[in-house]
Amino acid sequence: MTDSEREQQLAEAFADLLDRKATETIPAELAADWNALAEIDRAVDPAALPEKLSGHRIVAEIGSGGMGRVLLAIDQALGRKVAIKTLAPRYADDAQLQARFMGEARALARVSHPHIVRIYNLGPPGEPPHFVMEYLEGAPLTRAAAALTFPQRAELMRKVVLAADFLHAQGIIHRDLKPGNILVGPDLEPKLLDFGLALDLGARERLSKIGEVAGTPEYFSPEQLEGGHLDARSDVFTLGSILYEVLSGAPAFGGGRDLPRRIRQEDPPLPRRIDPSIPKDLQNICLKALEKSPAHRYASAREMADDLRRYLADEPVLAEPAAYSRLIAGQVSDHLRDLKSWRHDQIVSEAEYDALRKRYERLVEREDAWIMEVRRLTLPQVTLYFGAWMLAVGAALLTFFPFPKLTGAPAVMVAWGAAVPTAWMGVRTWRSGYYRVAIAYLLAFCLVAPVAALVTLEETHIATALTQGQPRLELFHRLEFAKEATNAQLWWSIAAGLPVCWWFRRFTRAPVFSLMFAAMSALLALATLLRLGVLDCLDRDSGRFYLDLIPCAVLFMAAGFTFERLRMPDDSRYFYPFAVAFTLAALSGVATYQEPLANWLKAVAPWTRGQIEYLFILNAGIYFVLDRMCDRFESSQVRMVGKSFRFVIPGHVMTSLLLLGLAANSVAEQRIDEWLLPAVACVFVFASIPRQMKNFLVSGLVFLAIGVYRVQQEIFPSRAWWPVLLLVAGLGLMLAAANYAALRVAVGRVWNRR
Amino acid sequence: MESPTSTFALLEQAQAGDREALSRAFEKYQRRLAVLIHFKLSERTRTFAEVDDILQETLLRAFRDIGHFSYQAPGSFLRWLSAIADHVIVDRVRYEGRERRAGEEIPFRSESNPGGPEPADSKTPSRLLAQREAVERLLSRLASLPEDYRNAILMAKIEGLSTAEMADRVGKSREAVALLVYRAVKRFRALSEADR
Numbered sequence: 001m002t003d004s005e006r007e008q009q010l011a012e013a014f015a016d017l018l019d020r021k022a023t024e025t026i027p028a029e030l031a032a033d034w035n036a037l038a039e040i041d042r043a044v045d046p047a048a049l050p051e052k053l054s055g056h057r058i059v060a061e062i063g064s065g066g067m068g069r070v071l072l073a074i075d076q077a078l079g080r081k082v083a084i085k086t087l088a089p090r091y092a093d094d095a096q097l098q099a100r101f102m103g104e105a106r107a108l109a110r111v112s113h114p115h116i117v118r119i120y121n122l123g124p125p126g127e128p129p130h131f132v133m134e135y136l137e138g139a140p141l142t143r144a145a146a147a148l149t150f151p152q153r154a155e156l157m158r159k160v161v162l163a164a165d166f167l168h169a170q171g172i173i174h175r176d177l178k179p180g181n182i183l184v185g186p187d188l189e190p191k192l193l194d195f196g197l198a199l200d201l202g203a204r205e206r207l208s209k210i211g212e213v214a215g216t217p218e219y220f221s222p223e224q225l226e227g228g229h230l231d232a233r234s235d236v237f238t239l240g241s242i243l244y245e246v247l248s249g250a251p252a253f254g255g256g257r258d259l260p261r262r263i264r265q266e267d268p269p270l271p272r273r274i275d276p277s278i279p280k281d282l283q284n285i286c287l288k289a290l291e292k293s294p295a296h297r298y299a300s301a302r303e304m305a306d307d308l309r310r311y312l313a314d315e316p317v318l319a320e321p322a323a324y325s326r327l328i329a330g331q332v333s334d335h336l337r338d339l340k341s342w343r344h345d346q347i348v349s350e351a352e353y354d355a356l357r358k359r360y361e362r363l364v365e366r367e368d369a370w371i372m373e374v375r376r377l378t379l380p381q382v383t384l385y386f387g388a389w390m391l392a393v394g395a396a397l398l399t400f401f402p403f404p405k406l407t408g409a410p411a412v413m414v415a416w417g418a419a420v421p422t423a424w425m426g427v428r429t430w431r432s433g434y435y436r437v438a439i440a441y442l443l444a445f446c447l448v449a450p451v452a453a454l455v456t457l458e459e460t461h462i463a464t465a466l467t468q469g470q471p472r473l474e475l476f477h478r479l480e481f482a483k484e485a486t487n488a489q490l491w492w493s494i495a496a497g498l499p500v501c502w503w504f505r506r507f508t509r510a511p512v513f514s515l516m517f518a519a520m521s522a523l524l525a526l527a528t529l530l531r532l533g534v535l536d537c538l539d540r541d542s543g544r545f546y547l548d549l550i551p552c553a554v555l556f557m558a559a560g561f562t563f564e565r566l567r568m569p570d571d572s573r574y575f576y577p578f579a580v581a582f583t584l585a586a587l588s589g590v591a592t593y594q595e596p597l598a599n600w601l602k603a604v605a606p607w608t609r610g611q612i613e614y615l616f617i618l619n620a621g622i623y624f625v626l627d628r629m630c631d632r633f634e635s636s637q638v639r640m641v642g643k644s645f646r647f648v649i650p651g652h653v654m655t656s657l658l659l660l661g662l663a664a665n666s667v668a669e670q671r672i673d674e675w676l677l678p679a680v681a682c683v684f685v686f687a688s689i690p691r692q693m694k695n696f697l698v699s700g701l702v703f704l705a706i707g708v709y710r711v712q713q714e715i716f717p718s719r720a721w722w723p724v725l726l727l728v729a730g731l732g733l734m735l736a737a738a739n740y741a742a743l744r745v746a747v748g749r750v751w752n753r754r
Numbered sequence: 755m756e757s758p759t760s761t762f763a764l765l766e767q768a769q770a771g772d773r774e775a776l777s778r779a780f781e782k783y784q785r786r787l788a789v790l791i792h793f794k795l796s797e798r799t800r801t802f803a804e805v806d807d808i809l810q811e812t813l814l815r816a817f818r819d820i821g822h823f824s825y826q827a828p829g830s831f832l833r834w835l836s837a838i839a840d841h842v843i844v845d846r847v848r849y850e851g852r853e854r855r856a857g858e859e860i861p862f863r864s865e866s867n868p869g870g871p872e873p874a875d876s877k878t879p880s881r882l883l884a885q886r887e888a889v890e891r892l893l894s895r896l897a898s899l900p901e902d903y904r905n906a907i908l909m910a911k912i913e914g915l916s917t918a919e920m921a922d923r924v925g926k927s928r929e930a931v932a933l934l935v936y937r938a939v940k941r942f943r944a945l946s947e948a949d950r
Contacts, residue, residue: 011933036946
């Protein structure tokens with residue numbers, strides 16, 4: 001064989017080796033050449049698997065990412081599989097990064113949680129940086145979820161969320177949660193696997209260094225993309241993103257280069273649009289976690305887990321995502337624009353426009369979830385109210401009635417024994433976020449606290465001085481079976497309740513405590529009257545009592561106005577109704593019982609003989625003036641006050657006219673009143689037009705019928721032409737109304753000709 | 755059995771839209787590709803920065819065109835990348851002096867653009883080649899080989915072509931190619947031994 005033949009033969013053999021046709025044995029003559037080439041592979045290929053790490057034999061690569069690889073290894077001492085996470089060789093020269101990698105692995109090793117992968121040991125100093133973890137078999141979260149029912153998915157997610165919450169409690173923000181890093185075992189237990197280098201232990205610069213090459217922006221939170229301050233709520237967003245994918249099977253924000261903008265600005269499509277079988281509650285939880293502003297998300301992963309638990313327990317979830325109102329708001333503004341143009345074109349009436357606008361605005365208005373909860377009558381909610389009410393009633397019994405076996409210190413203890421725990425529970429449940437329960441407790445306390453205060457004052461004999469030294473001026477002394485608490489004690493106990501309500505209002509921001517505050521102020525006003533000896537009036541001159549209510553009305557009006565001026569419209573709105581109620585009660589009471597007023601009227605207009613009915617008509621005049629005064633204000637609340645005064649005018653006037661007619665002294669007077677009633681009714685019917693007062697129209701029509709009947713009975717008995725006249729008039733009016741426009745033109749012409 | 759990180763599996767994921775998978779597949783081959791580009795470039799244009807740029811742009815085009823790629827055999831991905839790199843180099847020459855278009859269509863991932871594809875490495879491929887002693891040695895040895903020997907080794911070992919494919923490409927018989935490769939390897943080995 002010639003050298004060239006020999007060379008050709010070797011070349012063929014080598015070519016076969018290269019073409020992988022003969023891999024079993026390398027001929028001895030070619031071994032050195034082959035090894036020289038193998039050097040090339042070592043130089044240009046990513047690092048091959050190491051033989052051993054931490055004494056464990058490396059078997060295979062399980063996964064690899066930007067930051068490093070995860071290898072499968074066998075722990076031969078214990079005969080089990082382990083996973084080993086290594087840092088990518090390209091970071092081999094970065095001592096700082098390596099130190100952090102190991103430091104974070106060390107921090108992680110201290111974390112022990114059933115749903116977080118366990119770390120067995122860290123790589124010893126001589127070896128490439130790595131750490132040894134528990135080896136898990138299972139499917140990535142989203143793939144596992146696809147085969148599960150929604151409750152099962154919710155349960156899985158609840159465990160994941162709780163694991164994240166556990167990390168947060170250790171001061172660790174995960175920052176790189178993703179479905180691929182959550183493995184679901186055959187027992188349906190999820191495990192958080194990869195912490196990458198995403199752990200935040202306070203080092204900011206790491207993000208700038210690694211964030212560029214690592215991380216999965218699909219699940220990043222908006223603040224993470226913006227490089228803003230991160231807290232647990234950033235992970236909540238990511239968990240929401242994962243829940244979205246677990247529910248709908250699609251990533252919330254898709255992918256592509258537009259992804260960061262979508263995460264920052266756009267709401268994801270509603271999961272139920274993707275899959276209508278997704279339960280609404282889970283959609284709500286998901287969207288609440290995906291709120292752009294951290295302040296609107298769940299405050300912690302724990303809260304999110306609680307809502308998932310509520311879903312699983314068939315309780316209503318608290319989440320009421322703002323995304324819905326945004327979704328609607330976009331449409332509503334269009335609808336409102338249409339509405340406005342319809343009004344402009346007078347397609348809809350002013351009133352219809354107003355009603356529709358209010359409805360729409362109601363739809364968009366964001367209400368805290370717990371307020372909806374409080375309004376929804378569920379068994380627990382009703383039971384809560386029921387219990388609170390029983391508590392208040394029990395406390396009231398304790399105050400009013402003497403119990404021979406429960407006096408002195410024990411009585412005080414019982415009263416406060418009921419009051420203090422309610423307050424404590426209220427504040428505690430509020431702080432832990434169970435607002436609907438807290439409100440019930442706090443409201444109960446508002447009712448029970450004054451009662452307990454009163455019992456205390458009674459039993460400790462404080463403020464026992466009688467009003468003007470006379471027992472007959474004491475409210476409780478007049479009630480036969482009641483305890484003998486003094487007016488002063490009553491006043492002080494109510495006064496003690498006021499700051500409590502005020503504080504609760506500030507603490508909870510719930511307007512219901514404003515109502516409570518206003519109501520208690522009203523009680524205090526009445527107690528003040530008691531202390532001023534108003535009971536005296538009951539004996540001598542009952543009209544005086546009602547006269548005394550007028551300052552109360554003025555006071556409440558002023559209070560409402562002041563609060564409104566102080567930009568507390570939610571507080572002021574409860575004072576006005578009390579002011580109106582006081583005014584109506586005072587004026588009606590004065591008209592009914594105040595003799596000097598009747599005497600004055602008799603003196604001024606003897607023909608009235610000082611009758612109550614005239615006084616009521618006088619009141620109607622006062623209401624009219626008040627209405628006009630209120631209408632001068634900008635404030636819608638004051639205008640509402642005016643409207644409520646306006647509301648009672650027709651009733652006052654026409655009822656009085658009817659009664660006057662019935663009780664007339666002379667035939668002439670009777671005739672006047674009988675004709676006056678239908679005439680005034682007609683006036684009211686048409687007076688309904690300028691301000692759209694429906695009650696003017698309705699009461700006018702009703703009293704018109706009554707007036708017509710009275711005229712028929714008293715003036716035209718058995719005269720057929722009267723009803724016939726009405727028929728003709730009715731028909732004529734209807735025809736006129738139907739041809740209103742033509743008629744108007746015709747009348748206009750006649751008018752102009754003149 | 756296919757491991758989840760085999761090139762084939764990664765490319766399947768990449769074609770289903772998973773950019774990270776493509777990044778990872780690319781990462782496997784980037785050093786080989788860098789060596790190929792290094793020798794595709796003429797002495798004059800061969801700067802580390804240039805290799806880096808071409809590597810990055812090759813990756814960008816790969817991201818853009820991954821839908822057109824079809825996997826036929828081990829190595830076809832690198833061959834596809836190598837072909838892209840050829841186009842990139844041709845375009846470079848054509849657009850010489852004009853404004854660079856790199857990164858215009860799909861900007862790389864960065865803090866301001868986290869949705870972009872991952873750059874081949876946070877360190878430049880040039881540094882990638884430079885930072886390892888073994889690679890530097892390899893480059894200098896290959897550079898000192900005669901051109902036909904060097905190309906033979908690049909095709910056989912870096913690009914991973916079979917001898918039949920190499921024969922097709924250079925228009926010679928398989929026997930001739932086998933001999934060429936064998937001689938090239940012998941020379942290469944001699945250079946290696948001389949270094950020691």
